Amino acid sequence: MSKPILIVGGGPAGLAAAHAVASIGHRSVLVEKAEIFGGAPIQSGYAKLVPSGLWAKDAIGGMVRRVENNSQIDRKLNTVVKTFDGTPGNFVAELSDGTRVEAGSAILTTGFTHFDSVNKPEWGFGLFPDVVTTTQVEQMISSGKGVRCPSDNRKPKRVAILLCVGSRDRQIGREWCSKICCTVSANMAMEIREELPETHVYIYYMDIRTFGLYETDYYWKSQEEFKVKYIKARIAEVTSDGKQLIVKGEDTLVKRPITIPFDLVVHAIGMDPNVDNMTLSAVFGVDLHKQGFIARKDTYGVMGATSRDGVFVAGAAIGPETIDDSIAQANAAALNAIAAATGNNLQAAE
Amino acid sequence: MPIHEKSLIRPENITTHDELVIEGVDVSGHWSTFIESRVISDYNEAMEEEIAALPGGENIHRCWQCGSCTNSCTVHAIEPRFNPRYWIYLIRTGMESELLRDKDLIWKCVSCNKCTYACPRDVVPEGVMKATAHWLEMKGHVPESPSMTFDKIFTEQIVEHGKIEDTKVLMQFLKRTNQPLLQDWLKQIVWNIGMRTPVKWGLKSAWNFVFHPRTRGWKKAGAAIQDYIIEVEQHHKSALGVDKSTAANSNAQQHNLHAAE
Numbered sequence: 157m158s159k160p161i162l163i164v165g166g167g168p169a170g171l172a173a174a175h176a177v178a179s180i181g182h183r184s185v186l187v188e189k190a191e192i193f194g195g196a197p198i199q200s201g202y203a204k205l206v207p208s209g210l211w212a213k214d215a216i217g218g219m220v221r222r223v224e225n226n227s228q229i230d231r232k233l234n235t236v237v238k239t240f241d242g243t244p245g246n247f248v249a250e251l252s253d254g255t256r257v258e259a260g261s262a263i264l265t266t267g268f269t270h271f272d273s274v275n276k277p278e279w280g281f282g283l284f285p286d287v288v289t290t291t292q293v294e295q296m297i298s299s300g301k302g303v304r305c306p307s308d309n310r311k312p313k314r315v316a317i318l319l320c321v322g323s324r325d326r327q328i329g330r331e332w333c334s335k336i337c338c339t340v341s342a343n344m345a346m347e348i349r350e351e352l353p354e355t356h357v358y359i360y361y362m363d364i365r366t367f368g369l370y371e372t373d374y375y376w377k378s379q380e381e382f383k384v385k386y387i388k389a390r391i392a393e394v395t396s397d398g399k400q401l402i403v404k405g406e407d408t409l410v411k412r413p414i415t416i417p418f419d420l421v422v423h424a425i426g427m428d429p430n431v432d433n434m435t436l437s438a439v440f441g442v443d444l445h446k447q448g449f450i451a452r453k454d455t456y457g458v459m460g461a462t463s464r465d466g467v468f469v470a471g472a473a474i475g476p477e478t479i480d481d482s483i484a485q486a487n488a489a490a491l492n493a494i495a496a497a498t499g500n501n502l503q504a505a506e
Numbered sequence: 507m508p509i510h511e512k513s514l515i516r517p518e519n520i521t522t523h524d525e526l527v528i529e530g531v532d533v534s535g536h537w538s539t540f541i542e543s544r545v546i547s548d549y550n551e552a553m554e555e556e557i558a559a560l561p562g563g564e565n566i567h568r569c570w571q572c573g574s575c576t577n578s579c580t581v582h583a584i585e586p587r588f589n590p591r592y593w594i595y596l597i598r599t600g601m602e603s604e605l606l607r608d609k610d611l612i613w614k615c616v617s618c619n620k621c622t623y624a625c626p627r628d629v630v631p632e633g634v635m636k637a638t639a640h641w642l643e644m645k646g647h648v649p650e651s652p653s654m655t656f657d658k659i660f661t662e663q664i665v666e667h668g669k670i671e672d673t674k675v676l677m678q679f680l681k682r683t684n685q686p687l688l689q690d691w692l693k694q695i696v697w698n699i700g701m702r703t704p705v706k707w708g709l710k711s712a713w714n715f716v717f718h719p720r721t722r723g724w725k726k727a728g729a730a731i732q733d734y735i736i737e738v739e740q741h742h743k744s745a746l747g748v749d750k751s752t753a754a755n756s757n758a759q760q761h762n763l764h765a766a767e
């Protein structure tokens with residue numbers, strides 16, 4: 157009987173991998189650092205998800221329950237992997253709770269870390285209470301409290317969403333596009349307009365990357381049905397006149413400086429590499445991508461392969477990723493992880 | 507902020523004082539040159555809503571500023587300042603003073619609809635131009651345009667008689683736009699038509715011109731159409747926040763301004 161698969165990280169990708177492994181009768185050990193499963197959508201309290209429109213607590217909550225009810229999956233919360241040694245088919249991991257796990261192979265689904273807006277001080281986060289992040293607005297919506305200005309709980313009359321906060325910015329060493337924040341912002345703008353129809357929502361962008369089918373369902377819909385306004389400008393500074401926030405920048409289409417008053421400014425924060433990646437790289441002996449995410453060895457051959465044989469990776473651990481693509485990658489990684497654990501030869505296509 | 511593009515400084519935004527002393531320092535003449543700020547300090551959301559309330563303006567909020575309308579535009583090809591893409595942006599962000607700088611250009615749209623076929627978002631820029639020209643008139647920024655005068659005469663005759671009398675439309679139009687009745691081109695047309703028209707038709711036209719009979723049973727229909735026109739006009743006026751008196755006032759002001767020039 158071959159050994160279980162070690163799955164590290166219980167977000168959408170990890171939950172999908174565990175379920176996939178169990179669905180063909182194989183055992184797994186799911187190790188999660190936090191005290192709950194569900195990853196970013198659950199831990200950060202996201203509202204309605206793109207593109208399903210389902211509430212995160214229902215959609216991802218359902219994935220959690222499916223795993224919790226499966227006896228093939230050995231679940232460990234508040235736990236990390238301390239050491240990991242061996243070869244495919246015969247790995248041994250030592251966990252922070254002292255247990256020793258024998259594993260045939262491993263899948264890293266350790267995800268990402270939200271960009272911390274404090275690292276862009278010119279945009280006012282941490283200085284002004286009414287400068288918030290997309291995760292905070294997600295929580296305002298998912299908690300049912302509604303979108304309010306934190307300073308005095310008033311309904312904002314005018315909201316600015318600043319795109320690419322913590323992405324596409326060499327000044328802070330983050331050159332990647334976080335891929336989902338344009339679509340998430342368009343979706344959020346519609347949710348704000350739905351709750352507060354009198355509120356005007358402006359999105360400040362450099363490019364709009366609502367890729368594929370998201371174009372009409374989010375970008376166009378937000379303009380056509382919800383009258384969200386898009387202004388091509390990368391904001392220089394967010395300040396305050398004591399009453400309202402003042403957003404400064406250049407309106408590139410009219411070549412004129414702008415200083416526009418707003419009630420609420422939302423940072424569309426990006427997806428950073430998981431802060432644990434240096435440790436994960438050392439413990440599992442996997443290479444990192446030059447941007448700090450976990451590097452894939454192979455693009456077309458063995459899905460999810462890392463630089464170490466028998467260790468696979470899926471989801472936002474690889475780079476900014478959507479939930480549905482994370483799940484797809486996790487299923488692919490699960491297949492290859494089982495093959496590695498059972499001694500089947502994996503051959504790259506090259 | 508340093509000035510990188512001198513072309514952005516408009517002559518009317520430069521001010522100097524012939525006599526000026528600041529804190530004991532004489533800065534008269536070019537020493538006191540000030541350039542008015544170009545900073546946009548607020549958006550005016552009402553403007554887009556007003557244009558969208560007028561026929562043709564309904565889809566303005568869809569515009570994503572690709573420029574296809576301007577690229578394809580018949581008028582833009584000969585007058586580069588005619589820029590529907592730009593005006594749509596000014597309206598959407600509420601830069602009214604900027605739009606008003608071009609108020610004597612906007613009505614020059616020839617309604618060829620090349621923009622309408624080029625626009626990837628179905629904004630119908632031709633309609634937006636029409637709505638904008640209409641808006642400028644209703645707000646009193648420009649005097650009533652000849653085409654609006656023509657439409658009004660046309661409509662009045664339809665409502666009254668159920669049909670138009672071409673000669674009467676033309677005569678009233680010339681009168682209301684302060685044009686002489688006898689113009690060479692007109693004489694030519696009338697002469698040409700006269701020479702080719704059979705006598706019977708000519709007599710019929712003359713009879714129609716003199717008596718201008720109403721279409722049979724038109725009274726009720728005409729009244730209903732009139733009610734509808736009043737209702738729609740009222741709707742447009744309230745969307746723009748102009749009742750009759752303010753529009754008339756600003757129209758009068760406009761005429762005074764023109765007189766002063």
Ligand SMILES: Cc1cc2nc3c(=O)[nH]c(=O)nc-3n(C[C@H](O)[C@H](O)[C@H](O)COP(=O)(O)OP(=O)(O)OC[C@H]3O[C@@H](n4cnc5c(N)ncnc54)[C@H](O)[C@@H]3O)c2cc1C
Nearest residue numbers: 165167168169189195196205206267268471472477478479
């Ligand atoms: C504001 C915002 C809104 C978004 N909205 C959407 C949306 O609507 N639709 C969509 O498709 N995508 C959305 N995304 C993207 C979505 O969050 C990711 O695609 C998804 O979370 C990736 O899943 P994951 O399992 O790979 O990673 P994560 O969700 O990050 O899960 C990783 C898990 O691993 C755990 N972990 C981390 N390190 C360790 C360690 N060392 N040991 C053990 N466990 C560890 C974490 O605690 C976490 O539970 C959004 C992202 C942001 C920032």
Ligand code: SF4
Nearest residue numbers: 320323334335337338
């Ligand atoms: S998805 Fe949009 S907001 Fe996010 S980093 Fe890319 S371009 Fe910027």
Ligand code: SF4
Nearest residue numbers: 579615616618619621
């Ligand atoms: S309809 Fe008017 S705006 Fe459109 S292309 Fe023709 S002239 Fe230009």
Ligand code: SF4
Nearest residue numbers: 569572573574575625
């Ligand atoms: S073609 Fe359409 S979308 Fe493009 S700038 Fe003109 S009106 Fe806007």
